[in-house]
Structure formats: structure tokens, C-alpha cells
Amino acid sequence: MMGKLYVVATPIGNLGDITVRAVDVLSSVEAVACEDTRHSGRLLRHIGARPNQLIRSDAHTEQRASTRVIELLDAGHDVAVVSDAGTPGVSDPGTSLVAAVVEAGFEVVPLPGPSAALAALVASGLPTERFVVEGFLPRKGRARQEILSDLVAEPRTVVIYESPRRLGATLVEFAELFGDQRMASISRELTKLHEETFRGTFSELAAHFDGVVKGEIVIVIGPAPPPEPATVEVVTEHLEKLASAGSDRRSGVAATMATLSAPKRMVYEASLAVDWPDLTV
16 A cells, blocks of 8 residues: 655644644654754654654755655655645745655645644735735845736735845835735734734835834735726826836836736837836846
């Protein structure tokens, strides 16, 4: 009989959030693939689980870990994969390992549980019918600006992770980019002693978090409002807003066409009069 791979969600801060089923699986598998063996080892000891093997599987070792996991599955052993906190594969290692196991023909069994993205989403008070998890955005450059340009027109609720060190600068950037038309929430230290969620416009949130911030941060951004009529004045104003937020001309034109449903010729001609930043510097 071939083994199974269990994808196990683990607590994001409160050990009481681990499920009975997760404890049962982690206590019965031959091996646990984990992002940090020391970190996961503490959790396993806390619940009384003693797998025979801990396999390091982080962003740098996931390919090698996949080979070892498949060997164990082929030998008939069950294996679990966990991340440091939350659900493996959701802005955490795990996706490549699961894909390799699926390609090798083995069964993958998900164990639902804690997720910072979902916890922040349902606490935000923003629409949950359609949403997208962006995780951590690129820190700078064209890649970041292209994503942000897309988010200006995003009709779904957006979930983003951010470092507490960068939160202040990010909120100032978002206030400039999104204005006061997009409501948002920031959840900090979810499931922990000092858990809190603040809601408002990005200007309000930037003012509130103007200082040293500690803890894990999740930003939830409400859907984009319906597009305004595509006049030359509206198109130019939108392009200038993107340029001031650091977008390049190509990304700005594409985002404006999508957001305002404006004709390409109108947007292109308006973009010629906008002072775009030089992202090659």
C-alpha cells in the first residue's frame, strides 16, 4: 500500500487552535516535512508527537525534501508537511512538495486549520464573496509597481502580508495610490495575546500606525469601486496618481485602461503629458 501525504495546518500563534485531527495525524506519520525542524519540533513535543524523521523543507531545500518524501511514500509510509505557522503553500513553503507528490501519483490529504489570510479576511468586515491572496509583495522596482497597478482596478478583496518594519512606508504608499475610495483593515498578532484589527481608509491607517509596530501584519483591501466615465480629465488624473505612486508608463497605461475601461488611444495620448518616474535608476 502506498503512503499518503497529509498537508497539515498548524497554529499561527495560539497552540489551542491545533485540531484534534492534526494531532492524530502528526502522532501517527512516519515523518514530518517542515520549514524549520527546531520550530516544528517544539510543536510536536507539545502535542506529544514523535515522528521518526523530521525533514527540512523550506524554500531552499524543498526539491531535495520532495525526493525524500516520495521515497517514504513509495515505501508505504505516511508523511505530513507543515509550515512554521498556518497552512503550507499559502505564502509558505509546501506548494512545490505537494506538486511533486501529485506528479509522482500519490494521494494528498489536506487537513484544514489556521490561516492568517482567512482570519484577517473574515475579521475585516470587507466583502468575502470574491478575494485574492497576494501574500508578500515584491519590495521595490518594476515587479512591485506592476502588481500595485493591477490592484488599483482589482474588483475582489485583496489580502496582503507585510513586515512590521515596512508597514508605515507601505501605508503611505497605499494612501497615495488608492486614495480614500478603498476601505481596508490591518490585523496584527492574530490569535495572540495582543491581537487587534483596525479598519478605515489608508490615510487613517497610516496615521494610526505612524511609529514602531511589532508583530505579524495582514492588510486587507476592499474591492475597487466601479469605474468613472472615461473622460480625458479622468484618465489624466488616474495616470498622474499612478505616476506619483511610482508606476512606470507602460504599467500605468495598462492599469488605467483596465480600471476606467478607457480607449487605448485616449489613454496613450494622455500618458504623453504625464511625468513618469525612471525605474531604471
